[in-house]
Amino acid sequence: MKLGLVIDLDTCVGCHACAVACKQWNTSGTTGPLSDLEPYGAEPSGVWFNRIRHYEADVYPNSKTVNVPMSCMHCEDAACVTVCPTGASWKRDDGIVLVDQSKCMGCNLCAWACPYGARELDEESGVMKKCTLCVDRIYDENLPESQRQPACVLTCPTSARLFGDFDDPDSEVSRAVAERGGVAQMPELGYAPVNRYLPPREKPEVTVSEETRGDSTPGGAAGLIGKWMKRQKDAFDRFGKRTSGEA
Amino acid sequence: MHPALSVIFFTVTAGSGYGLLILLAFARPAGLLPNISPDQIVFTGLLGLVLVTAGLLSSTLHLANPRNAWRAFTRFRTSWLSREAVFAVAFYPLAIAWLATEWFTGNTFASNLLGFLSAALAVVVFICTAMIYASLKTIRQWNTRLVPVLFLLLALVVGALLLMCVGALSDLILGRLAGLTVVLIVVTAVLKFIYFKVIGTPAGPTMNSALNFTQASLRLLDVGHSGETFHTREFGHQVARARLYWARVVCFALAFAVPVLALLISWPVGSESGLALMLLAALSAYVGVFVERWLFFAEARHVVNLYHGAQST
Numbered sequence: 353m354k355l356g357l358v359i360d361l362d363t364c365v366g367c368h369a370c371a372v373a374c375k376q377w378n379t380s381g382t383t384g385p386l387s388d389l390e391p392y393g394a395e396p397s398g399v400w401f402n403r404i405r406h407y408e409a410d411v412y413p414n415s416k417t418v419n420v421p422m423s424c425m426h427c428e429d430a431a432c433v434t435v436c437p438t439g440a441s442w443k444r445d446d447g448i449v450l451v452d453q454s455k456c457m458g459c460n461l462c463a464w465a466c467p468y469g470a471r472e473l474d475e476e477s478g479v480m481k482k483c484t485l486c487v488d489r490i491y492d493e494n495l496p497e498s499q500r501q502p503a504c505v506l507t508c509p510t511s512a513r514l515f516g517d518f519d520d521p522d523s524e525v526s527r528a529v530a531e532r533g534g535v536a537q538m539p540e541l542g543y544a545p546v547n548r549y550l551p552p553r554e555k556p557e558v559t560v561s562e563e564t565r566g567d568s569t570p571g572g573a574a575g576l577i578g579k580w581m582k583r584q585k586d587a588f589d590r591f592g593k594r595t596s597g598e599a
Numbered sequence: 600m601h602p603a604l605s606v607i608f609f610t611v612t613a614g615s616g617y618g619l620l621i622l623l624a625f626a627r628p629a630g631l632l633p634n635i636s637p638d639q640i641v642f643t644g645l646l647g648l649v650l651v652t653a654g655l656l657s658s659t660l661h662l663a664n665p666r667n668a669w670r671a672f673t674r675f676r677t678s679w680l681s682r683e684a685v686f687a688v689a690f691y692p693l694a695i696a697w698l699a700t701e702w703f704t705g706n707t708f709a710s711n712l713l714g715f716l717s718a719a720l721a722v723v724v725f726i727c728t729a730m731i732y733a734s735l736k737t738i739r740q741w742n743t744r745l746v747p748v749l750f751l752l753l754a755l756v757v758g759a760l761l762l763m764c765v766g767a768l769s770d771l772i773l774g775r776l777a778g779l780t781v782v783l784i785v786v787t788a789v790l791k792f793i794y795f796k797v798i799g800t801p802a803g804p805t806m807n808s809a810l811n812f813t814q815a816s817l818r819l820l821d822v823g824h825s826g827e828t829f830h831t832r833e834f835g836h837q838v839a840r841a842r843l844y845w846a847r848v849v850c851f852a853l854a855f856a857v858p859v860l861a862l863l864i865s866w867p868v869g870s871e872s873g874l875a876l877m878l879l880a881a882l883s884a885y886v887g888v889f890v891e892r893w894l895f896f897a898e899a900r901h902v903v904n905l906y907h908g909a910q911s912t
Binding site: 368394395396397399400403404405406407408409410411414417418420422431433434435436437438439440454455456457458459460461463464465466467468469472473475477478479535537538540541542549551 | 600661662663664665666667668670671673674677678679680681684731734735736737738804808809810811812814815816817818819820821822823824825826827828829830833834901902903906907
């Protein structure tokens with residue numbers, strides 16, 4: 353078994369719902385709490401297993417916003433497990449990488465070894481915490497079968513996240529990766545990350561009019577609106593001067 | 600990388616102790632200090648052990664959950680940190696056996712052999728310490744063979760200067776040790792210079808390659824968190840370029856230039872002013888290596904910064 357996630361960068365809208373669902377489930381789950389420091393202060397900080405970042409690829413007018421959620425890649429050759437001096441960091445037979453909190457001494461070395469920023473030290477309890485692929489829910493037979501998925505996958509409003517076994521060539525995740533050319537992040541470091549990212553689909557080119565681009569004098573309706581707005585602004589400026597002059 | 604004071608103090612102080620003990624084992628057999636007496640060896644050896652112990656105790660200060668520190672002895676097969684812990688503890692009985700044999704039997708085959716074994720184990724311990732950093736592929740400034748070599752050489756430089764102090768204090772014949780110290784300092788300075796050249800060459804993943812967007816430019820729009828996170832605190836530490844440059848200058852001046860000048864001024868060593876100059880040289884080298892170790896952390900750029908907006912490491 354090689355459990356992991358597929359994240360579709362074409363459909364992800366960057367809403368952070370997966371991160372919130374993850375925090376909600378896991379803070380009260382077996383690895384919880386995901387402690388927060390100054391949650392109501394000016395600079396709130398805390399443990400998250402999943403973080404979403406937003407990037408712009410290329411430049412306007414060909415630019416595209418890409419939202420990239422990142423959590424543990426559950427690497428096959430996980431450096432965080434081998435560098436751990438206490439044996440707290442371990443990999444299950446189903447591929448999930450976990451931290452045994454009763455053994456962790458909080459030395460941070462696993463976080464240093466992880467290229468993906470998947471591990472965060474919980475400063476309240478002094479132990480390292482990370483994504484568990486919701487191990488306390490995917491095997492829970494008290495839940496209906498459709499619910500035995502990680503919280504992030506269940507909550508995603510655009511179904512941009514898939515969960516499954518990459519060892520099974522017929523699984524949903526394996527088929528999605530094959531069809532869409534799913535890629536791993538920083539495979540060159542040699543840790544064999546399991547999670548895959550589906551690249552954005554090719555989009556038809558959008559023609560942008562010269563007025564919108566703003567590199568020519570607007571004519572037509574846009575020009576009229578512009579002239580009208582300029583008149584309003586001038587009138588407003590004059591009005592302001594007259595009142596201050598009288599006062 | 601965040602330069603944690605406890606870790607800097609640990610690697611510099613324990614390193615100086617190991618460096619002192621390594622050279623001490625060769626002081627009499629190799630003729631570095633040919634007329635050093637057994638009780639002077641024991642006294643100097645204990646000084647080395649005090650430095651090592653102070654360093655090791657400091658290293659536990661950066662643990663967030665030190666209750667579980669004893670478990671660090673359990674993953675010897677894969678973890679350099681675990682190897683360091685095991686060897687560091689194994690070093691004590693061996694070093695104490697060496698110093699005890701020296702104290703009771705003096706210059707014997709047994710005492711010299713135990714000294715050599717202690718020196719070998721000290722090298723192993725400190726290489727393990729360096730490998731904790733050098734084995735991390737996520738930080739290219741650390742992931743080079745120069746790192747363990749420089750860790751060891753810098754430890755030997757401070758160790759050699761401390762041994763010079765002991766020699767000057769007791770009016771011992773210092774010529775050979777002084778020569779070795781100058782050679783050590785020159786070799787270390789050259790390698791450290793090469794190290795700065797190596798890390799100054801761009802290499803490794805970029806933001807584009809890390810995110811698999813290699814067809815066009817890529818920039819961070821929003822990092823997704825409003826305040827500091829564990830990652831920004833641990834990996835996002837950044838120092839102004841001008842300050843890094845001056846730290847390099849200070850490091851070279853204090854760790855290499857001042858000790859060499861002091862050695863040359865007091866040549867032939869053993870003159871009246873020798874001890875004061877050697878104390879100055881050792882102190883200067885210790886502070887210089889401290890600055891070097893601070894730079895080692897401050898200049899290290901973890902690949903996770905690529906996801907936080909850095910274009911390269």
